[in-house]
Amino acid sequence: MDNRIPAVKLTGISKRFGAVAANSNVNMEIYRGEILALLGENGSGKTTLMNMLSGIYFPDEGDIQIDGKPVTIASPRDAFDLGIGMVHQHFKLVDVLTAAENIVLGLDGKLDLKKATKKINEICDKYGFEVNPSQKIYDMSVSQKQTVEIVKVLYRGAEILILDEPTAVLTPQETEKLFNVLRKMRDDNKAIVIITHKMHEVESLSDRVAVLRKGEYIGDMMTKDTNAEEMTNMMVGRKVSLNIKRPEPVGVKDRIRVTNLTVRNEEGILKLDNVSFTARSGEILGIAGISGCGQKELLEAIAGLQVVESGSIEYIEDDGSAEQLIGKDPRKIRDMGVSLSFVPEDRLGMGLVGNMNLADNMMLRSFEKGGSPFTDRKAPYELAKSVVEELEVVTPGISTPVRRLSGGNVQKVLVGREIASAPKVLLTAYAVRGLDINSSYTIYDLINKQKQAGVAVIFVGEDLDVLMELSDRILVLCGGQVSGIVDGRKADRAQIGFMMTSTGGNNE
Amino acid sequence: MINFGLLIPKAVVQGIPLLYGSTGEILTEKSGNLNLGIPGVMYVGAISGVIGAFFYEQSLTKTGAAANGFLAVMIPMLCCLLGSLLMGLLYCFLTVTLRANQNVTGLAMTTFGVGFGNFFGGSLIKISGADVPSIALSTTSKYFSAGLPFAGKLGWFGKVFLSYGFLAYLAVLIAVFAAIILKKTRTGLHLRAVGENPATADSAGIGVTAYKYGATCIGCMIAGLGGLYYVMDYACGVWSNDAFGDRGWLAIALVIFTIWKPDISIFASILFGGLYILYLYIPTGMDHMELQQLYKMIPYVVTLIVLVITSMRNKRENQPPASLGLPYFREER
Numbered sequence: 001m002d003n004r005i006p007a008v009k010l011t012g013i014s015k016r017f018g019a020v021a022a023n024s025n026v027n028m029e030i031y032r033g034e035i036l037a038l039l040g041e042n043g044s045g046k047t048t049l050m051n052m053l054s055g056i057y058f059p060d061e062g063d064i065q066i067d068g069k070p071v072t073i074a075s076p077r078d079a080f081d082l083g084i085g086m087v088h089q090h091f092k093l094v095d096v097l098t099a100a101e102n103i104v105l106g107l108d109g110k111l112d113l114k115k116a117t118k119k120i121n122e123i124c125d126k127y128g129f130e131v132n133p134s135q136k137i138y139d140m141s142v143s144q145k146q147t148v149e150i151v152k153v154l155y156r157g158a159e160i161l162i163l164d165e166p167t168a169v170l171t172p173q174e175t176e177k178l179f180n181v182l183r184k185m186r187d188d189n190k191a192i193v194i195i196t197h198k199m200h201e202v203e204s205l206s207d208r209v210a211v212l213r214k215g216e217y218i219g220d221m222m223t224k225d226t227n228a229e230e231m232t233n234m235m236v237g238r239k240v241s242l243n244i245k246r247p248e249p250v251g252v253k254d255r256i257r258v259t260n261l262t263v264r265n266e267e268g269i270l271k272l273d274n275v276s277f278t279a280r281s282g283e284i285l286g287i288a289g290i291s292g293c294g295q296k297e298l299l300e301a302i303a304g305l306q307v308v309e310s311g312s313i314e315y316i317e318d319d320g321s322a323e324q325l326i327g328k329d330p331r332k333i334r335d336m337g338v339s340l341s342f343v344p345e346d347r348l349g350m351g352l353v354g355n356m357n358l359a360d361n362m363m364l365r366s367f368e369k370g371g372s373p374f375t376d377r378k379a380p381y382e383l384a385k386s387v388v389e390e391l392e393v394v395t396p397g398i399s400t401p402v403r404r405l406s407g408g409n410v411q412k413v414l415v416g417r418e419i420a421s422a423p424k425v426l427l428t429a430y431a432v433r434g435l436d437i438n439s440s441y442t443i444y445d446l447i448n449k450q451k452q453a454g455v456a457v458i459f460v461g462e463d464l465d466v467l468m469e470l471s472d473r474i475l476v477l478c479g480g481q482v483s484g485i486v487d488g489r490k491a492d493r494a495q496i497g498f499m500m501t502s503t504g505g506n507n508e
Numbered sequence: 509m510i511n512f513g514l515l516i517p518k519a520v521v522q523g524i525p526l527l528y529g530s531t532g533e534i535l536t537e538k539s540g541n542l543n544l545g546i547p548g549v550m551y552v553g554a555i556s557g558v559i560g561a562f563f564y565e566q567s568l569t570k571t572g573a574a575a576n577g578f579l580a581v582m583i584p585m586l587c588c589l590l591g592s593l594l595m596g597l598l599y600c601f602l603t604v605t606l607r608a609n610q611n612v613t614g615l616a617m618t619t620f621g622v623g624f625g626n627f628f629g630g631s632l633i634k635i636s637g638a639d640v641p642s643i644a645l646s647t648t649s650k651y652f653s654a655g656l657p658f659a660g661k662l663g664w665f666g667k668v669f670l671s672y673g674f675l676a677y678l679a680v681l682i683a684v685f686a687a688i689i690l691k692k693t694r695t696g697l698h699l700r701a702v703g704e705n706p707a708t709a710d711s712a713g714i715g716v717t718a719y720k721y722g723a724t725c726i727g728c729m730i731a732g733l734g735g736l737y738y739v740m741d742y743a744c745g746v747w748s749n750d751a752f753g754d755r756g757w758l759a760i761a762l763v764i765f766t767i768w769k770p771d772i773s774i775f776a777s778i779l780f781g782g783l784y785i786l787y788l789y790i791p792t793g794m795d796h797m798e799l800q801q802l803y804k805m806i807p808y809v810v811t812l813i814v815l816v817i818t819s820m821r822n823k824r825e826n827q828p829p830a831s832l833g834l835p836y837f838r839e840e841r
């Protein structure tokens with residue numbers, strides 16, 4: 001099979017950003033009629049490598065061959081002309097334009113949206129997409145935007161398709177739909193590269209996997225000849241165990257008691273409806289639910305950031321005395337030991353300031369400490385250093401602006417800082433969003449350590465399997481209502497899935 | 509009672525410089541460049557045109573030749589376009605190529621442009637040896653302010669629609685043309701994409717730098733014509749320092765007022781022109797001079813109200829281009 005001509009052949013590709021080598025001497029081949037999964041930890045240079053194929057970056061060294069012919073890709077336009085199309089992790093769409101306008105953006109010739117619409121509909125019919133060409137992008141859901149991106153690439157006649165973490169923001173159903181489309185494209189003899197961190201997706205979708213580690217090409221193999229454990233070992237470079245520990249909770253005491261909590265958002269839509277539960281110290285309370293079911297509002301209500309319509313949230317001291325949290329200043333709540341680390345879709349939206357460096361971001365939590373009018377810069381610097389060391393953050397230095405780090409590393413900084421404040425209650429949402437498997441396990445370990453130290457952890461997660469392995473109890477939200485609380489050790493996947501979609505799931 | 513037959517032509521001639529300025533600034537802002545240097549650019553456009561006209565008139569008096577209509581129009585116009593273009597290039601070089609802060613650059617250019625105008629204005633006054641602090645370029649100005657030939661015969665209709673110099677009609681044409689470009693053509697689509705999201709435009713193969721340079725420089729040249737119109741037509745060829753006043757800022761306010769649409773600007777600029785001189789037509793008497801100043805505030809107050817309304821309705825199409833004022837660098841992470 002190795003006498004096929006590769007659709008793309010990369011030889012000796014290197015790219016540096018300042019002092020950091022994003023890729024060094026990468027040799028890789030991509031074939032038609034095949035789905036290649038590109039694996040690697042966060043910051044291992046997968047996206048950079050693919051950006052060089054799509055003309056966003058220009059390689060410092062190395063050669064690229066397309067269908068056996070050497071080429072130079074100096075701009076995105078060169079990439080289209082060669083039939084390379086990339087769907088970026090952060091969508092490249094103009095919000096105020098319609099789907100059709102976005103799709104024809106950058107092409108030549110007279111602007112004829114009617115003709116374009118017809119062609120878009122043809123593509124949609126062929127692969128089974130649903131796109132309304134005259135809909136504005138800002139009116140679309142994440143999955144619709146992604147569909148527009150894929151149609152855009154196909155519209156330009158792409159033969160080589162690159163998808164950067166396409167499933168990070170999709171629901172399981174949307175993911176399955178996307179995979180069916182990708183399989184159809186593969187059968188259409190297109191070359192497809194997919195970057196993902198989810199091992200079960202790699203196993204179910206890809207034909208071949210290629211692994212990058214710290215910017216270097218480690219190797220490739222057929223998916224059917226390998227398994228998640230081997231792939232992870234290759235990514236990390238040493239043996240990793242893929243089991244999440246779940247230590248038995250000790251010294252369990254009620255810590256946060258939420259009763260009949262009702263919250264409406266700014267538009268007056270009911271986000272939490274009569275929610276009651278108790279979070280206990282030394283225990284992880286997982287929160288499951290389809291995204292947007294009130295998880296964010298729940299955590300923000302506890303942290304004092306969300307206006308509450310009715311109900312009560314009580315913080316219970318060790319001696320049993322309860323204190324009402326509603327109406328308290330968020331800063332006071334934080335000082336009581338309730339710490340919130342929320343990782344939004346864009347990662348930088350909450351908690352970290354992109355233009356500030358690591359030490360300064362640590363200082364956002366500690367700036368008011370100390371009696372002198374001058375800030376203490378030393379302690380945050382030390383803290384930043386220890387977070388970088390303990391969580392293996394890949395960064396050129398402590399004084400690097402956070403926005404220059406890759407997504408996973410940004411998250412490590414955020415979670416690391418929250419944990420460092422030694423909270424009594426740790427609220428975390430999507431802590432592993434977009435993280436590679438090894439970093440995810442580092443975070444799980446950190447959370448477990450907090451639990452063993454007697455912290456009450458509330459963990460909002462996306463991945464049901466992880467929730468079931470990590471949590472002591474799982475609270476399932478459905479449309480803002482609690483559809484049930486189940487024991488994490490006895491939970492059944494199908495049952496939780498059912499509870500996520502219907503509130504009637506708890507009538508046992 | 510206010511006489512509209514009289515007020516409208518006055519409002520139009522006040523509005524034309526604003527229309528040039530706002531059309532130029534809309535194109536510029538659509539590319540993501542917030543050019544606060546527009547007032548300076550209009551000054552430079554005006555004085556460049558004046559310099560051209562001045563030396564053309566000087567050469568006429570020296571040789572004793574009669575004025576040639578074509579040259580009398582083309583020389584000041586080309587000088588004006590060249591001067592504004594240089595300002596545009598300067599702005600682009602600083603903000604696009606060197607990625608300097610747009611606000612700082614723009615404000616500096618306004619200060620520079622006004623000073624530039626006054627410096628050369630003063631120099632010309634000195635050369636001409638006039639005993640009043642202004643220069644009159646009546647020979648060339650005549651060609652700029654000539655109305656359509658049958659304007660006088662058609663009563664109020666002729667007065668309201670046909671009595672202006674050719675630069676007034678050109679302003680409307682340019683605004684209509686700009687509106688069509690922005691709305692209907694691929695160039696316009698690409699320009700809007702550059703202003704909204706340059707990274708997206710770049711990855712779609714659009715030359716972001718070229719579009720920013722192009723839109724900003726063309727925008728500056730259009731705005732410069734506004735300055736030229738003011739001196740050569742409205743002021744009948746009389747340049748005196750600082751006479752142009754704050755019209756450049758009004759043009760920038762107009763951009764917000766028209767929610768970035770050149771076709772709306774045609775009417776809005778006339779409205780603003782009318783509001784700008786309204787105080788002259790509302791009798792305030794000598795006892796209440798302070799009221800005049802209140803009337804002069806109206807255009808700005810109206811702009812603020814529009815800002816409040818568009819922000820409240822929060823319709824995405826009516827917001828400023830999303831990346832307005834931000835520099836773009838492809839390999840930034």
